[in-house]
Amino acid sequence: MWALDIASLFSLMVGPVVMQASDSPGSSETGFALLFPELPPWTSAGETEEMRRESLRERSTGMEADPEAPLVRSANRSIPAGYTYVGQFLAHDISFDPRPAGESGRAPRNFRTPALDLDHVYGRGPTQQPYLWEPAPTAGDRAVFLVGSRHRLEDWGEFVELDLPRNVRGQALVPDPRNDTHVLVRQIHLAVLLFHNRCVAELQKRDIVGHEAYREARRMTTWHYQWAMIHDYLAKIVGRREVARAFQRARSGASTFCGDEEPLVPLEFSVGAFRFGHSMVQGKYELNDCSGPVSLLPFDHGRPFFQGVPLAPRRTVCWDRFFEIEGSRNTQYSRLLKPSISDLLRVFPGRRAEESSLAMRDFTRSQTAGVPSGQDVAKSLGFLPVQPSTASDPLWYYVLREAFELEEGRRLGPVGGRIISDVLLGLLWRDPDSYLHREPNWEPSALARGARFVFSDFLRFAGMPMVDADLPWN
Numbered sequence: 185m186w187a188l189d190i191a192s193l194f195s196l197m198v199g200p201v202v203m204q205a206s207d208s209p210g211s212s213e214t215g216f217a218l219l220f221p222e223l224p225p226w227t228s229a230g231e232t233e234e235m236r237r238e239s240l241r242e243r244s245t246g247m248e249a250d251p252e253a254p255l256v257r258s259a260n261r262s263i264p265a266g267y268t269y270v271g272q273f274l275a276h277d278i279s280f281d282p283r284p285a286g287e288s289g290r291a292p293r294n295f296r297t298p299a300l301d302l303d304h305v306y307g308r309g310p311t312q313q314p315y316l317w318e319p320a321p322t323a324g325d326r327a328v329f330l331v332g333s334r335h336r337l338e339d340w341g342e343f344v345e346l347d348l349p350r351n352v353r354g355q356a357l358v359p360d361p362r363n364d365t366h367v368l369v370r371q372i373h374l375a376v377l378l379f380h381n382r383c384v385a386e387l388q389k390r391d392i393v394g395h396e397a398y399r400e401a402r403r404m405t406t407w408h409y410q411w412a413m414i415h416d417y418l419a420k421i422v423g424r425r426e427v428a429r430a431f432q433r434a435r436s437g438a439s440t441f442c443g444d445e446e447p448l449v450p451l452e453f454s455v456g457a458f459r460f461g462h463s464m465v466q467g468k469y470e471l472n473d474c475s476g477p478v479s480l481l482p483f484d485h486g487r488p489f490f491q492g493v494p495l496a497p498r499r500t501v502c503w504d505r506f507f508e509i510e511g512s513r514n515t516q517y518s519r520l521l522k523p524s525i526s527d528l529l530r531v532f533p534g535r536r537a538e539e540s541s542l543a544m545r546d547f548t549r550s551q552t553a554g555v556p557s558g559q560d561v562a563k564s565l566g567f568l569p570v571q572p573s574t575a576s577d578p579l580w581y582y583v584l585r586e587a588f589e590l591e592e593g594r595r596l597g598p599v600g601g602r603i604i605s606d607v608l609l610g611l612l613w614r615d616p617d618s619y620l621h622r623e624p625n626w627e628p629s630a631l632a633r634g635a636r637f638v639f640s641d642f643l644r645f646a647g648m649p650m651v652d653a654d655l656p657w658n
């Protein structure tokens with residue numbers, strides 16, 4: 185059981201990231217493990233702590249030197265911008281280490297379940313967290329999620345329907361406060377709530393009510409989400425062929441992440457490869473027909489992270505700006521995958537200048553968690569490291585470098601692709617409640633509009649605005 189308050193979350197942003205040499209990087213107690221424990225940890229060059237920090241600082245400054253146009257429509261035509269935040273939402277489902285690693289000298293610790301089970305949305309369920317739920321008119325007690333703010337919000341003054349539920353101070357009622365960081369991840373969370381609620385409504389028509397309706401709606405929501413994550417999101421970032429190969433590796437026991445041992449999240453994934461998504465974030469996006477280009481960060485309406493930011497009027501997301509929707513030409517795309525991140529991600533509050541840089545945080549976490557270098561992992565997997573072969577890069581940086589050099593930044597390369605697809609499939613395989621474990625041949629055919637079910641079908645079923653005509657003011 186853990187208690188998370190604003191102070192500890194804020195310290196996630198501001199606290200120094202230092203782990204003592206005696207820390208164990210992974211174990212069943214921490215919820216994390218190393219995939220390649222036999223490889224030496226990557227460390228930045230320098231004999232003293234200060235020299236190593238200086239070399240990290242240089243690396244992260246180098247990554248940030250990438251001025252860009254405010255709205256880049258043609259960046260990575262292979263990956264629409266919405267997938268960036270689908271990835272962020274998925275990252276929040278799998279791992280969360282809210283503690284400032286180091287202050288207590290402890291190893292990283294995972295406060296999420298190691299599964300694609302939407303625990304960051306369902307929390308501990310209606311019995312233990314009843315304030316997230318409300319009785320459905322006929323479905324019985326607490327089968328549907330509370331949505332929107334049913335009271336006049338302090339400083340805001342209005343009822344907001346298409347938003348997360350909030351208390352009077354505007355604080356979102358969500359199990360994981362990271363899902364309220366910015367408008368896009370917030371609206372994806374909302375879509376999951378609405379998807380679940382629509383499933384309950386459909387079940388009611390078949391006289392399935394009460395706790396049974398809750399359980400069945402949760403299963404339907406989770407399985408559709410899992411399907412879209414593997415067959416749509418993963419296919420976009422690693423390519424369809426690599427997904428097929430990952431299924432083969434999983435079946436034949438050749439996955440880098442297999443076995444029946446306790447499911448732990450690999451540090452090479454959470455503190456390494458899966459942070460690749462930080463490079464996809466654009467500086468500004470158009471949210472709908474009247475927002476103009478807006479920045480997701482640093483702070484919506486002058487309020488710091490996690491301190492309650494109700495949806496601003498006219499900020500409802502119209503999803504054709506973020507996914508390719510038939511008949512619409514409004515799609516924006518993600519940044520190319522390369523060792524560079526947007527200026528936007530230099531804005532975190534911190535006691536020291538470098539703590540405001542997400543790149544610096546990623547490098548430091550990677551070093552303190554004992555994650556091996558990308559080059560060593562490449563060799564261990566049987567790949568020739570990208571040039572120069574004498575270089576030694578932290579894994580998350582290497583994953584971006586190979587994506588740019590081998591795939592022109594359009595999708596992940598062999599090391600990033602292998603780790604991410606094996607871990608995601610492995611986590612699904614090991615979860616006794618996942619569709620892959622319980623019904624490997626299950627398909628969400630009923631909800632698919634085209635040949636297959638994609639993330640925008642999930643949003644559409646949830647009732648999110650897909651084109652301008654769906655927006656509340658049109």
Ligand code: HEM
Nearest residue numbers: 196268271272275279280281454458459461462465545549
């Ligand atoms: C605007 C977008 C985003 C912001 C502001 C953001 C911010 C952050 C911050 C502040 C951290 C904690 C850094 C630390 O001290 O270690 C973090 C961690 C992380 N981020 Fe992001 N991120 C964004 C998008 C993404 C995306 C698109 C992905 C992947 C596709 C991603 C994957 C991760 C992962 C895996 C972690 C580690 C989570 C944990 O185990 O605690 N993030 N992010």
